[in-house]
Amino acid sequence: MRKRKPWIYIIGILVLTGLVMLTACGVSGGKKEPVTLTVWHVYGGQTDSPLNDLIEEFNETVGAEEGIKIQVTVVSNTNNIHDAVLRAANDEPGTNGLPDMFISYPKTVLAMPDPEILVDYRDYFSDEELSAYIPAFLEEGEIDGRLVVFPVAKSTEIMFIDKTLFDRFTADTGAALEQLDTWEGLFELSKEYYQWTDAQTPEVPGDGKAFFVHDYHFNYFQVGVESLGEDFLRGNGIAYGKAFSKVWKPYADAAVQGGVWLQEGYATEPLRTGETIVSVASSASVLYYEDIVTYSDNRSEPIEVIARSVPCFENGERLVMQRGAGFCTVKSTPEKERAAAIFLKWLTEPETNVRFVTSVGYMPVTDAAFEVLSDFIENLEDPKYRSLYEAFLETQSSYEFYTAPQFAGYLELEQTFEKNVRSKLRAACSSWQEGEEDVERLMVEALENVKASLPK
């Protein structure tokens, strides 16, 4: 009888096992489910956000290749995100926890119960990669030696003018845009504008309009005092020195006499309704200025909005607030953290970064991106954006940037001062409108009231 060889059986078994293994390999070789990152950001507020479009582009390209999907769940402003982040970080009832990534100022991180829950980007960016970024922007995002706020765009304060209405004012009064180069000139015009608008309807006394609105009155005082060579802060409070008085007087004078918008809310609001015609706000607010103004009778009128560098004080240094929050990533799995780093690297590539920042009114964050910025500006179609970036370049070349200090009580001080300075001056303005003529006294009283309302 012919004897069978045992290796035939062994080969048979190996072939069968191999088939099963091949099936298993085939199974794992398919398209992976994406790593999904939820994001809260501020680029667009409630508007149709340009960053959302870029995120969509990322999801379609790099994200699809790398298996990453960015999902935007909140687009708001930094104040709202600040509140939402702190509520989530403190596990307050009704919160759904933090997203994977969110936009934040360092002040928000400082107010969090445990900043250690945030990723240190140095774990995912090499020194060589980080050397491409402007060092000052990186330094701003460092807390306790950890890079936790990653810069993707930086803004500064810019003055926006409803040129259509300003030209009407100019035509009647001879006011000139150049008067807006200094704060003193701006506040003089503010008082003049109130009187001029009041005179438009002689049958209705006291219905003059404010000329100027500042997004952050606190910034006006802080940068103003610093630009005059004094420290704005002493310890964790405000130093009411000579420079403060010099900053306070023209502002309060115009505010009491109706020339400054003192209602709550953002600077874009009264410009949209024609209730003011000049604002100082973040360059990023360009997104929220529409090219029409809507009056109280629901009539709308197309307007031209232009941008200029912010005013400075006569004999004061040319100083301007630098702003711009950054991305924080919450520690989770290495896959998610790596995915966040890939997204941020993509967003800060020179070409992508310039496309991004020029759509939202910011500055890029790498030297390489600055190099291609001027080419982009020339090609901007919207005159409002072109004007903004011309003002940006002017500011960059002739102003010093001021970065707000970081300490735990800063946010509370800022918010309390902001709220009180508006409300106390609003009250003083009401008194003036009701017939009180002693403006000087009203100003002094308002300042005393502001001081009294602040924490000692």
Added chain:
Amino acid sequence: MANTLKEFEKLLHLALDRKVTLHRKLMMYLLCLILAALGILLLLLTAIGGPLKAEPQIAQAMESQLHTTYDKVSEEMETYTGYSLQLSRELERDIEDFLDEKGMSVSDLNDRPELLLEIQKMMYSELNTTIRLGRSSGVFALVNATINTQIPEADQSRCGVYLRLINVSSNVILSPETILFRGNTEIARENGLELHNRWNMELNTEGLLGYQELEAGLGQSEAGYYWISRMNLKNTWEDVILLLVPMYTDTGEFLGACGIELNAVHFSLEYPATASSYGSVVTVIAPVENGNLRLDQGMAGNTEGTWLGNAESLSIIEKNAYYSTYRSLKCDYYGIQMPLEIPGSSGQEWAVAVLIPRESCDQYILRNKAAIMGVILGFVLIMIALAWLLSKKFVRPILQGFQDIRDGQQTGDGKYRFAELEELCRWLAERGNPPEAGDLPPNMAELFERFAQNVKTLTNAEYNIFRYYMNGYEVAQIPTAACVSMSTVKKHNGNIYRKLEISSNEELMMYLDLFRRCDCIEKLQLDEKTDVSGIETDK
């Protein structure tokens, strides 16, 4: 302990040494082959989608998720409906009272900003309550009049208030901060609200599907309200679906409308994707058109872990007994759906569905199948290996045994593992080599020896009688042959039986026969007792 071990060892040896029948071994061998065959059958069935399919499990998971989601969505929709109807009743009453007081109809409100502001203030009060209680992301109300009929598009511009949440960053908002999306700025100033970045003074009815029909007195749904499919809030990044409730005076005059929004972000937070072994399970609600799920007009819960986009229509491309396959722009999904009992605009029907990416599901099914097939294959291989071992260990010794028998080697020494083979060999050996004299079994030899010894205890007279028995005489023949009486023979018989430890003549005969058969009869010959020489030894 040592004793226990020894006992165990002994038992083990006994078990190993125990002769196993060929029948049992064959049974084991056949059983292994049958199990292997069954395994191969199961393997084939699994490969072609047999009884161990993962599809029913997946369908069960989807059904469970669908029912939970359906209950939640229905409850939420009912809650929104309840609050909207309540809102409409309050506003109908307020506006009607206001108009009665002024002696006006709704159309008289056109171009009357001061009156419209008063109505907006009433609206704000009710809307503010509703947004806080109803936990929706936005509420709105509009009256069928405009502040300025002279502006372009005045026929679509309607005075009203639209309040929205500033942030929809969580699904439960305990103290919602609101923002004025539509309405007079005076409302915002009075109530400390910010204006929405894309604020407008009035609502544009162009986006409110069916509103113009309502104005014209047409198209009121049977339920008295309807849901408008998803739309983008102009110039914002947010999408909403709106519940619209028309408002009428007691006399049937159309006053305007109010309602609640269901925000896409809110829905996404409210219905997170559920991670499962089969992939992310995503919830969607959408109008159904020609059997397709119009996700571009509906809403998706959190799509984490999937590539599902919001702006696509999902068409059913295949249905099996368990679920349907939906095709989107990028991927296919497995899912099931249930009709959602909400009135849509223009009679649109809605459904709630749960979807799992086909890719991940297929991967699970394949993984599952591969795992099952792997286990079965392993089982089959074990069975085959066992059968092979059995054949090697048990059949080969049999063949060896046969070979030995053929070669005429010594058998019957207990070296065979099978009782049957050993028995066969013994039988064959017994046939071939009849037992020789003296080769008695030990117990038999002992018995013989003892019997022979007992014979020596007989007296001469008794032995004389015994010899007649040895020579084959019957009891009845002995008195004549020995010339003694029968009673003497009986007396000697009694003594013989007692001394030889037997009880009957039959037993004696049996012993003598055994001695004869074993050629040992001479052991019973006693030389000194030979006075019976006249006895014939061969009868």
